Amino acid sequence: MRPVDPERDPTAVWKVECPTRPSRMPGVRMAGFRDNGTGLAAAGHRVVPHPDVTLFLEFGARAPLMEDTAGRQRRESLLAGPGLGSGGALWVRGEDLECVQVRLSPPVAGVVLGVSPGDLDGAPVPVEDLWGREAARIRERLSEAATWGERFALTDALLARRYDEAARRSRSAxxxxxxxxxxxxxxxxxxxxxxxxxxxxxxxxxxxxxxxxxxxxxxxxxxxxxxxxxxxxxxxxxxxxxxxxxxxxxxxxxxxxxxxxxxxxxxxxxxxxxxxxxxxxxxxxxxWPNGGASSESPARPGRTDPG
CATH class of the missing domain: 1.10.10.60 (Homeodomain-like)
Incomplete structure (x- = not known):
């Protein structure tokens, strides 16, 4: 590991929190972010693509601004499929930002979130468009929580409930x-x-x-x-x-x-x-101290007709 450059030191920009225990669901990880008010957050961060599905649940004093090179802007909690920001085309800007970021392995994301990664089409989607009024309730509860531990527990419980509800329903093939x-x-x-x-x-x-x-x-x-x-x-x-x-x-x-x-x-x-x-x-x-994309280890499927 190279020596830390103070101008590149992530702790100078973000206060980062990690859960003390893993999610109850495989392929799901989360972290908490609060900007440190250094001004770099206001200047913006280029979104670097990642293989996982990403969920941003914001609850800070000011919503982050996500802007692409065409000038389109969004200020809300967002969900995005694998490869968000490909080509360096997406930036996040803002001050007084707080959010829980969740990374989900694509094979489990559809069940947990209620939308298939294949339906996201590479663009960030407002969580409110998917979950309706529940998105506002989530934001309020995260804002009211006294600790990051409570926020992680709330987020995990939310995702687990949605997962269980989907599992109880007879989902189509x-x-x-x-x-x-x-x-x-x-x-x-x-x-x-x-x-x-x-x-x-x-x-x-x-x-x-x-x-x-x-x-x-x-x-x-x-x-x-x-x-x-x-x-x-x-x-x-x-x-x-x-x-x-x-x-x-x-x-x-x-x-x-x-x-x-x-x-x-x-x-x-x-x-x-x-x-x-x-x-x-x-x-x-x-x-994400374990590094790499989220990955569950499914059993190897049996051979089927070639199709």
């Missing part, structure tokens, strides 16, 4: 995640994106075409794009940890350093050198 898709996602994450789609299809006993269609519909990305995003995320965190770009390119499975440069630019909108200091990434070791 279109809203469920196939075991084969969940297995393929797990293999992509476990291998840091270094696995071929035809190999995944062979493992689950499906045709490549069927895996592509079902995975894309249920996860929100085609499998090759998902693998590329997971590989980028792994490489970006190696860069943030101070590893030289040439070594990262070799260790993360890129053809060469130019290949790494192209992928980092495509996802983050900046060079590998610049992405290593992005506050959105430098805070990850504090907020």
């Amino acid at each position: 279109d809203s469920a995640v196939d075991p084969e898709v969940a297995w393929a996602w797990h293999r992509i994450v476990a291998g840091h994106g270094l696995i071929r789609v035809d190999a995944l299809a062979a493992e689950v006993g499906w045709s490549r075409k069927r895996l592509w269609a079902r995975f894309h519909a249920q996860i929100g990305l085609p499998p090759k794009r998902a693998a590329t995003l997971v590989r980028f995320d792994h490489a970006a965190h190696l860069l943030t940890a101070g590893e030289p770009a040439a070594r990262v390119a070799a260790d993360a499975g890129f053809a060469d350093q130019s290949h790494l440069h192209r992928d980092v630019m495509a996802f983050a909108g900046v060079t590998p050198t610049a992405v290593a200091g992005e506050p959105w990434l430098t805070v990850d070791d504090l907020a």
